[in-house]
Amino acid sequence: MKTLGFIVVAVIGALLxxxxxxxxxxxxxxxPASQHAISRHFISQAMSETAVPNMVTAVLADYRxxxxxxxxxxxxxxxxxxxxxxxxxxxxxxxxxxxxSETEPADRDxxxxxxxxxxxxxxxxxxxxxxxxxxxxPGGGFQGGVILGVSFILWAxxxxxxxxxxxxxxxxMIFLAALGVVIYAGTGxxxxxxxxxxxxxxxxxxFLPPAPAGALPSEIMARSHGMLVVEVGVAFTVSAIMFGIxxxxxxxxxxxGGF
Amino acid sequence: MDALQEIVIARFNYWVYVVLMMIGLHAMIxxxxxxxxxxxxxxxxxxxxxxxxxxxxxxxATIPIVxxxxxxxxxxxxxxxxxxxxxxxxxxxxxxxxxxNPLPHVLMLTAIVVGVATLGVGLxxxxxxxxxxxxxxxxxxxxxxxxxxx
Numbered sequence: 001m002k003t004l005g006f007i008v009v010a011v012i013g014a015l016l017x018x019x020x021x022x023x024x025x026x027x028x029x030x031x032p033a034s035q036h037a038i039s040r041h042f043i044s045q046a047m048s049e050t051a052v053p054n055m056v057t058a059v060l061a062d063y064r065x066x067x068x069x070x071x072x073x074x075x076x077x078x079x080x081x082x083x084x085x086x087x088x089x090x091x092x093x094x095x096x097x098x099x100x101s102e103t104e105p106a107d108r109d110x111x112x113x114x115x116x117x118x119x120x121x122x123x124x125x126x127x128x129x130x131x132x133x134x135x136x137x138p139g140g141g142f143q144g145g146v147i148l149g150v151s152f153i154l155w156a157x158x159x160x161x162x163x164x165x166x167x168x169x170x171x172x173m174i175f176l177a178a179l180g181v182v183i184y185a186g187t188g189x190x191x192x193x194x195x196x197x198x199x200x201x202x203x204x205x206x207f208l209p210p211a212p213a214g215a216l217p218s219e220i221m222a223r224s225h226g227m228l229v230v231e232v233g234v235a236f237t238v239s240a241i242m243f244g245i246x247x248x249x250x251x252x253x254x255x256x257g258g259f
Numbered sequence: 260m261d262a263l264q265e266i267v268i269a270r271f272n273y274w275v276y277v278v279l280m281m282i283g284l285h286a287m288i289x290x291x292x293x294x295x296x297x298x299x300x301x302x303x304x305x306x307x308x309x310x311x312x313x314x315x316x317x318x319x320a321t322i323p324i325v326x327x328x329x330x331x332x333x334x335x336x337x338x339x340x341x342x343x344x345x346x347x348x349x350x351x352x353x354x355x356x357x358x359x360n361p362l363p364h365v366l367m368l369t370a371i372v373v374g375v376a377t378l379g380v381g382l383x384x385x386x387x388x389x390x391x392x393x394x395x396x397x398x399x400x401x402x403x404x405x406x407x408x409x
Contacts, residue, residue: 078376
C-alpha cells in the first residue's frame with residue numbers, strides 16, 4: 001500500500017513537472033493570466049467604477065459578489081455542521097456553561113491573563129480597523145473577522161472556556177453568524193428590490209445624500225459603501241464561526257475544561 | 260545551463276507547488292492516521308494557494324492597491340504627471356502593467372477561508388470518530404466497525 005501510494009504520487013508529480021515547461025515564467029508580465037482582458041479591466045477600471053482603491057476588495061465584494069456571498073454561506077454551514085456533529089444538546093443546556101468555580105483557577109498565570117487583558121482590546125480595535133479600512137489598505141471582512149475571532153480565542157486560552165463563553169454563548173454565536181449572512185444577502189436583495197440585479201450596489205444610491213459638486217457621482221459611491229456593508233456582514237460570520245470552531249473542537253463539544 | 264535556468268530557476272514557483280502538493284497527496288493517500296490525513300489535506304491546499312498567488316505576480320508591478328491620498332490630490336498628481344510627458348488622461352487611467360493581478364488573490368482569499376472551514380469540519384468528524392471507536396488509526400476503526408457489524 002505504501003509503495004503503491006508512493007508510485008502514484010511520483011507519477012503525478014512527474015506529470016505536473018513535465019507540464020510545468022508550458023507555464024509562463026515567474027513574474028512574466030506577458031503571461032496569459034496577466035494579459036487576460038478581465039484582469040486588465042479589474043486593474044484599470046476598478047478605481048473609476050467603484051471608487052475602491054483596493055482592487056482585491058473591489059473584485060471580492062462587487063464584481064464577484066455572488067462568489068463571496070456563498071463563501072459566507074459555506075463558512076456558516078461549516079460552523080453549523082461542527083456544532084451539529086459535536087453536540088447540539090449543549091445549546092439549550094445553560095447550566096453547563098457556568099464555570100466550575102467563580103474563583104480564579106490556581107494554575108492560570110496572572111502574567112498571561114493580564115497581558116491578554118491589555119492585548120485583546122487593541123486586537124479588537126485593529127480588527128475593526130481592518131474591516132472598515134479594507135477598501136483602502138490590505139484587509140476586509142475575512143481578515144478582520146479572523147482577527148476579531150482570534151481575540152476571543154486568546155481570551156479562552158488565557159482564562160478558561162466557560163469564562164470566554166460567558167461573553168458569547170453558543171446561541172449568540174450562531175445568531176451573529178446568521179446575522180452576517182443576512183446582512184450580505186439582505187444588501188443583495190435590497191438592490192434587487194430597487195429594480196437592479198442582485199448585489200448591484202449602484203442601485204442603492206437612493207440611500208445616500210446627493211453628491212456635492214465636484215465629488216464622485218453617488219452611484220459610484222453607493223458601490224463603495226455597499227461593499228463596506230457586505231464586508232461587515234462577512235466579518236460577523238467569520239469571527240463568530242472562528243470562535244465557534246475553536247470552542248467546540250478544543251473541548252470536544254463539552255464547552256468546559258482547561259482551554 | 261540555459262535549459263536549467265529556463266526550467267528550474269525561471270519556474271521555481273511551480274517546482275515548489277508541485278513538491279508541496281505531492282507531500283500533501285502522499286500524506287492523504289498513505290497515512291493511516293486521520294489527523295495526518297487532514298494535515299496532508301492542509302498542505303495540499305497551501306500548495307494550491309501558493310500556485311495561484313505566484314501566477315498573479317508581475318515583474319515590476321506593485322500590490323493591487325491604487326496609491327491615493329484623497330481625490331483632490333490624486334487629480335493634482337495626475338496633472339503633474341501630464342506635464343512630465345506621461346499620458347494625461349486624468350486620475351482614472353491606471354496602467355494594468357503597474358499592478359499585480361488581483362484575481363488570483365481574490366480567489367485564494369476565499370480558498371483560505373474554505374480551507375479553514377473544511378479543516379474544522381474534518382477535525383470535528385475525527386473527534387466524533389475518536390469518541391465512537393477510541394482510535395484515529397484507520398485500520399483499527401475499520402476493525403472496530405466490522406466487529407460491531409458481525
